[in-house]
Amino acid sequence: MALNFGNISHAGALLSRVISAAPVGLAFADLQLHYVMANDAFAPFGGAPLNHLIGRTVQENAPLLWPQIQPLVRRAIDLGEATYDFDVILDGAVSRKWRASFFPVQLDGRLAGVGISVADLQGAGDKPDGVGGQSEQVEEIQYSLDIDRRNPASPDRVLDLLGIHRAEFAADDDTFLNAIFPDDGPAMNAELSDGDGDNAVAIEHRLVSADGAVRWIHERAEFLVGESGRQTLIGTVQHITERNETETRLHQMQSELLHVSRLSAMGQVSSTLAHEVNQPLTAVGNYIRAGLLMLDSGDQYSRMKIRGVFEKAAQQAARASDIVRNLRAFVRKGDTASQPENLTIVVQEAMALARLGIKDRGLKVRLRLDGNSSWASVNRIQIQQVLVNLIRNAIEAMSESPRREVLVSTASAGRDFIEVSVADSGPGLTEPVAQGLFKPFVTTKRDGMGVGLAICHSIIEAHGGKIWAEPNHAGGTIFRFTVPRSDSESISQGSTGQ
Amino acid sequence: MPAEFIVVVDDDAAVRDSLGMLLEAHGLRVRDFGSGVEFLESDAHCTAACLVLDYHMPEMTGIEILEELQRLGLSYPSILITGLSDPMITRRALSAGVMAILEKPLPDDVLIDAVRIALNTVRPPLLS
Numbered sequence: 001m002a003l004n005f006g007n008i009s010h011a012g013a014l015l016s017r018v019i020s021a022a023p024v025g026l027a028f029a030d031l032q033l034h035y036v037m038a039n040d041a042f043a044p045f046g047g048a049p050l051n052h053l054i055g056r057t058v059q060e061n062a063p064l065l066w067p068q069i070q071p072l073v074r075r076a077i078d079l080g081e082a083t084y085d086f087d088v089i090l091d092g093a094v095s096r097k098w099r100a101s102f103f104p105v106q107l108d109g110r111l112a113g114v115g116i117s118v119a120d121l122q123g124a125g126d127k128p129d130g131v132g133g134q135s136e137q138v139e140e141i142q143y144s145l146d147i148d149r150r151n152p153a154s155p156d157r158v159l160d161l162l163g164i165h166r167a168e169f170a171a172d173d174d175t176f177l178n179a180i181f182p183d184d185g186p187a188m189n190a191e192l193s194d195g196d197g198d199n200a201v202a203i204e205h206r207l208v209s210a211d212g213a214v215r216w217i218h219e220r221a222e223f224l225v226g227e228s229g230r231q232t233l234i235g236t237v238q239h240i241t242e243r244n245e246t247e248t249r250l251h252q253m254q255s256e257l258l259h260v261s262r263l264s265a266m267g268q269v270s271s272t273l274a275h276e277v278n279q280p281l282t283a284v285g286n287y288i289r290a291g292l293l294m295l296d297s298g299d300q301y302s303r304m305k306i307r308g309v310f311e312k313a314a315q316q317a318a319r320a321s322d323i324v325r326n327l328r329a330f331v332r333k334g335d336t337a338s339q340p341e342n343l344t345i346v347v348q349e350a351m352a353l354a355r356l357g358i359k360d361r362g363l364k365v366r367l368r369l370d371g372n373s374s375w376a377s378v379n380r381i382q383i384q385q386v387l388v389n390l391i392r393n394a395i396e397a398m399s400e401s402p403r404r405e406v407l408v409s410t411a412s413a414g415r416d417f418i419e420v421s422v423a424d425s426g427p428g429l430t431e432p433v434a435q436g437l438f439k440p441f442v443t444t445k446r447d448g449m450g451v452g453l454a455i456c457h458s459i460i461e462a463h464g465g466k467i468w469a470e471p472n473h474a475g476g477t478i479f480r481f482t483v484p485r486s487d488s489e490s491i492s493q494g495s496t497g498q
Numbered sequence: 499m500p501a502e503f504i505v506v507v508d509d510d511a512a513v514r515d516s517l518g519m520l521l522e523a524h525g526l527r528v529r530d531f532g533s534g535v536e537f538l539e540s541d542a543h544c545t546a547a548c549l550v551l552d553y554h555m556p557e558m559t560g561i562e563i564l565e566e567l568q569r570l571g572l573s574y575p576s577i578l579i580t581g582l583s584d585p586m587i588t589r590r591a592l593s594a595g596v597m598a599i600l601e602k603p604l605p606d607d608v609l610i611d612a613v614r615i616a617l618n619t620v621r622p623p624l625l626s
Contacts, residue, residue, distance in 0.1 A: 286516030
C-alpha cells in the first residue's frame with residue numbers, strides 16, 4: 001500500500017503542495033475576475049509578484065494581455081466552456097510566449113470562477129527570477145538608513161528616484177518610508193520580521209515619488225545593529241519599472257483617451273446648460289432692475305404693478321432651478337451603477353488626467369493612500385470626474401502661490417466609508433465663497449461656469465456620501481468626500497469571501 | 499411727428515417681456531415682437547427709433563432681420579443680444595450694421611447705455 005489518501009484534509013494538503021511546486025503556472029479567479037489564488041510559477045504571467053496579485057483583477061494585472069485573453073476568460077465564465085492550449089504572446093519591450101488554458105471551475109454545483117494554467121514556451125532552462133524575467137542590467141543604488149532617525153545617509157540618488165530635490169529633504173523626514181507604496185507596506189514588514197535569523201530582505205515593491213509616479217523597485221537590505229544598539233538598514237534599490245513600462249504606458253493611454261471623451265461630454269453638458277439657463281437668468285436680471293427703478297420713481301407705479309414685476313422675476317428664477325434640477329437628474333440617471341473599484345487605481349488615473357496639459361515644474365501632486373481603504377463601491381467614471389474636478393480646481397487655485405502642492409489622500413472613515421481628500425496650498429477660500437461652494441453658478445474663475453462643484457455634490461450624494469471643504473491648517477483648502485466601502489474589501493485581504 | 503419707440507424682438511417670452519419692462523421703467527417706449535416675421539409684417543419696421551434683437555431665434559436670426567431690412571433699404575441703430583457670440587456671428591453682425599453685440603445674461607446697465615447711445619445716433623436717411 002502506498003499512501004492513504006482517504007483523509008480528505010491530507011489529500012487537500014498534498015494537492016496544494018503539488019500545485020505550489022508545479023512547473024506550470026496555476027491560478028484561480030472568482031466571477032468578478034479577482035485573483036483568489038495562484039502558485040509561484042504563475043507570477044511572470046500575472047504581471048506582478050504573487051503578493052500583489054491576489055485581490056486584483058486579471059485585467060488590472062495584465063492590461064497588455066487582456067485583449068487576447070478576455071474572450072477566453074468570458075467564455076469560461078459566461079458559457080462554462082474551456083479553452084485549452086492557447087498561445088498568449090506578450091509583444092512589448094520583452095517578448096514572451098506562453099501556452100495557456102482557461103477553464104470553468106465549479107464549487108458545490110455552481111460556477112465559482114475561472115481556472116488558468118500557463119506554461120512558458122521559452123523553456124524551463126531560463127526560468128525567470130523576477131517580474132518580467134528578462135535579464136537586464138539595471139544600476140543598483142546603495143543607501144543606508146538610520147532606523148531611529150529615519151534618515152538615509154547617502155540618499156541623493158535615492159531622492160532622485162523619489163523625485164525629491166535635495167534642498168527640500170529634511171534630515172528627520174519620514175519621506176523615505178512614506179514613499180513605500182501603501183499596499184506593499186505589510187509585505188515588507190512581514191519580510192523584515194520573518195525571523196529567519198539573517199536580518200536580510202530581498203523584495204520587490206513599489207515606491208511613490210513626489211509627483212505621484214509609481215516605480216517598481218527591487219530592494220535588498222540588511223539590518224545592522226551597532227555597538228550602541230543603534231539599528232541601521234543598509235541596502236540597495238534597483239529601479240525595475242521598465243519591465244512593466246510598456247504595459248503601464250498603454251494602460252495610461254487607454255485611460256487618457258477615455259477621460260478625454262468623458263471631459264468633452266461634460267463640456268457639451270456645460271454649454272447646453274449655459275444656453276438654457278441664460279434665458280431665465282437674463283429675464284430675472286431685467287425684471288429686478290425694472291422693479292428697482294419703479295420703486296425709486298415715487299408713486300408713478302402702483303404697488304400691485306411692482307409686485308407683479310418681482311413675481312415674474314421669482315418665476316424665472318424657478319425656471320432656472322428646474323433646468324439645473326433636470327441636469328442633476330440626468331447626471332444621476334447616466335451610468336450610475338456602482339461596483340467594487342480599487343481606489344488606488346481610480347485615484348492614480350484621475351491624477352494623471354488632471355495633470356494633462358499642465359506644465360508647471362513647481363507643481364507637486366502627491367499621493368497618500370491608506371492600504372486598508374482600497375476597495376470602494378463606486379461608479380468609477382463619476383468618481384474620477386469628481387477627482388479631476390477637485391484636483392484641477394486645486395491647481396488653478398494655486399496659480400499665484402509660491403508653493404504649489406496638491407496632496408490627494410485616502411483614509412478610513414468608519415466601518416462603512418472611505419474618505420478621499422484633495423488638499424491644496426493655495427490662498428484658501430473666503431467666507432462668502434465657502435458659503436455658496438456647492439451651489440450652481442458660484443465661481444471665482446473668470447470664465448468658469450461654476451457648475452463643477454454642484455455636479456460633484458450631486459455625484460457624491462448619489463453615492464450616499466458627503467462632500468465638504470475646510471481650511472487647510474498648513475494654508476489652502478481641503479476638499480473631502482466620502483464613498484461607501486465595498487464588501488469585497490475582504491477579497492483584497494486574501495479571503496475568498498466564502 | 500411719429501412717437502419714438504424701441505423695437506424688441508426675442509422669441510423667449512420672459513426675456514422679451516422683461517426687456518420691455520426694463521426699458522419702460524427707464525422711461526422709454528417699447529414695442530415687442532416674438533419673431534422677425536411678426537416684426538417685418540407690422541408697421542413698426544419703418545418707424546422704429548432703435549432695434550434690440552435676439553440672435554438665436556428659430557425662423558429668422560437677428561442678423562437675418564437686419565439683412566432683410568437692408569434689402570428693403572432700411573437701416574436702424576441696432577443692438578444684437580446673443581447667448582454666446584463667436585467670430586462668425588460678430589463679422590456678420592458688423593457687416594449688417596449692428597452697433598453693439600451684448601452677451602446674455604446682460605450685465606447691469608450695459609443695455610440701457612447701449613440703447614441711449616443708439617438713440618443719440620443720427621439715423622441715416624431712408625432711401626424710400
